[in-house]
Amino acid sequence: MIRAVDHVRQMAAYALADLGGEGTISLAQNESAFAASPKAVAAGQAVLAQMPLYPDPEWTELRAAIARVHGLAAKNILCGAGSMELIGCLIRAFAGPGDRVLGTDYGYAYAASATAQAQADYVKARERELTVSVDDILSSVVPETRIVFVCNPGNPTGTLIPNSEILRLREGLPADVLLVVDQAYGEFADAEHDPAGIFALVARGDTVVMRTLSKAYGLAGARAGWGCFPPQIAGEVRKLLNPNNVSIPSQAMAAAAMRDQAYMREVVAKTAAIRDRFAEGCRALGLEVPQSHTNFVLMRFASPEQVQAADAALRSEQLLMRGMGGYGLNDCLRATICSQQIMDRALTVLKGVLT
Incomplete structure (x- = not known):
C-alpha cells in the first residue's frame, strides 16, 4: 500500500x-x-496570443503598478497565485517542527492549514467581541513562537482594529518573531485607515504585509495576490514559490486593475x-x-x-x-x-x- x-x-x-x-x-x-475593471478585462484579452510563452517570473509590470499605487519599492513586492500561495510559502519557510504560529480565534483558516503542512503548531489567541485583541496576542507569545498572523480587517468577522494597534503589537513582539498582517480586505478600510504606516513596518525587517486582487478588484478567478516583504524574508520565500506562478493574462489584468484605482x-x-x-x-x-x-x-x-x-x-x-x-x-x-x-x-x- x-x-x-x-x-x-x-x-x-x-x-x-x-x-x-x-x-x-x-x-x-x-x-x-x-x-473587474473593463481595462483589466481588455488587458487580459490583449495578451492571449502570448500563451505559448511562460509568464514573467519577476512580475515586472504588476510589481511596478503596485509600487506606484502604494508608494513601495518594487523590489520588496512578491506576487503569488492568490495571497494563499504567499501565506503557505512564508509559513513553510519560517516555521517547522517544534515551532508555533500564533493566530487569533477567528483568523483566516488557511494559516492553520499551512502551519500543519510545515509540521508546526498553530495556536489561537483570544478575540474579544469578535475583534482581534493585541493584549491577548502578546500574552500568548512563548519562546517557541516564530510567526504571529493577524487578519485586519478580519475574516470571517469583518471587524477591524486601528493601525495604531498593529503598531503597538509590533512594538510588543520579540524581535525574532515575524509579524504577518493579512490585509486581503484592506481596500475596504483604506479610506479611513491610511495603510502607509503599516507598510512602513516592513522596513524594520520583521514584518510582512499581504494583499490580494481577489476582493476589491474582482479578480478572484485570476489568482493574483501580493505582499510587501523585507528583502531577507523575500529571499527565503522565493525559494518556495512556484516559478512563473502568475499567468500572463493574470499579470496583465492585475496590473491594469491596479492602475484603475x-x-x-x-x-x-x-x-x-x-x-x-x-x-x-x-x-x-x-x-x-x-x-x-x-x-x-x-x-x-x-x-x-x-x-x-x-x-x-x-x-x-x-x-x-x-x-x-x-x-x-x-x-x-x-x-x-x-x-x-x-x-x-x-x-x-x-x-x-x-x-
Whole structure:
C-alpha cells in the first residue's frame, strides 16, 4: 500500500465553501459583487496570443503598478497565485517542527492549514467581541513562537482594529518573531485607515504585509495576490514559490486593475452601501451584526438551530451563505455582499424565518 507521509495523513483537507447545486446563487466565497475593471478585462484579452510563452517570473509590470499605487519599492513586492500561495510559502519557510504560529480565534483558516503542512503548531489567541485583541496576542507569545498572523480587517468577522494597534503589537513582539498582517480586505478600510504606516513596518525587517486582487478588484478567478516583504524574508520565500506562478493574462489584468484605482474605489463604495443597508436590515430583525469593513457581513443568530432554519430557508430559494461551524461560530452565518436585488431577496427570506 502506498501511504503519504505521517503528517499529511493526519491533516484535514482545507475546507472549501459548499457551492450548492445548479442555479444556486453563492453568497459564500466573498467574491466581488461587481465585474473587474473593463481595462483589466481588455488587458487580459490583449495578451492571449502570448500563451505559448511562460509568464514573467519577476512580475515586472504588476510589481511596478503596485509600487506606484502604494508608494513601495518594487523590489520588496512578491506576487503569488492568490495571497494563499504567499501565506503557505512564508509559513513553510519560517516555521517547522517544534515551532508555533500564533493566530487569533477567528483568523483566516488557511494559516492553520499551512502551519500543519510545515509540521508546526498553530495556536489561537483570544478575540474579544469578535475583534482581534493585541493584549491577548502578546500574552500568548512563548519562546517557541516564530510567526504571529493577524487578519485586519478580519475574516470571517469583518471587524477591524486601528493601525495604531498593529503598531503597538509590533512594538510588543520579540524581535525574532515575524509579524504577518493579512490585509486581503484592506481596500475596504483604506479610506479611513491610511495603510502607509503599516507598510512602513516592513522596513524594520520583521514584518510582512499581504494583499490580494481577489476582493476589491474582482479578480478572484485570476489568482493574483501580493505582499510587501523585507528583502531577507523575500529571499527565503522565493525559494518556495512556484516559478512563473502568475499567468500572463493574470499579470496583465492585475496590473491594469491596479492602475484603475478610480474603478476600484467605486466598487468599494457601492459594495459598502449595499453591505450597510443589508446589515441594518438584519439588525432590525434582531440579529447581531458587527460593523463590517469588508465585502461581507457576519450574522449571529439566537441559536445554532435558528441558523439551520435560516440556512434551509435560504437554500430553498437557491441562496447559499457560509456556515461558520469551522470557526466555532455555530450560531453564525456569513453573507458575501452581492447585488442589491440578491441581498433584498436574502433579507426577505431571513425575515420569514425570524418573524
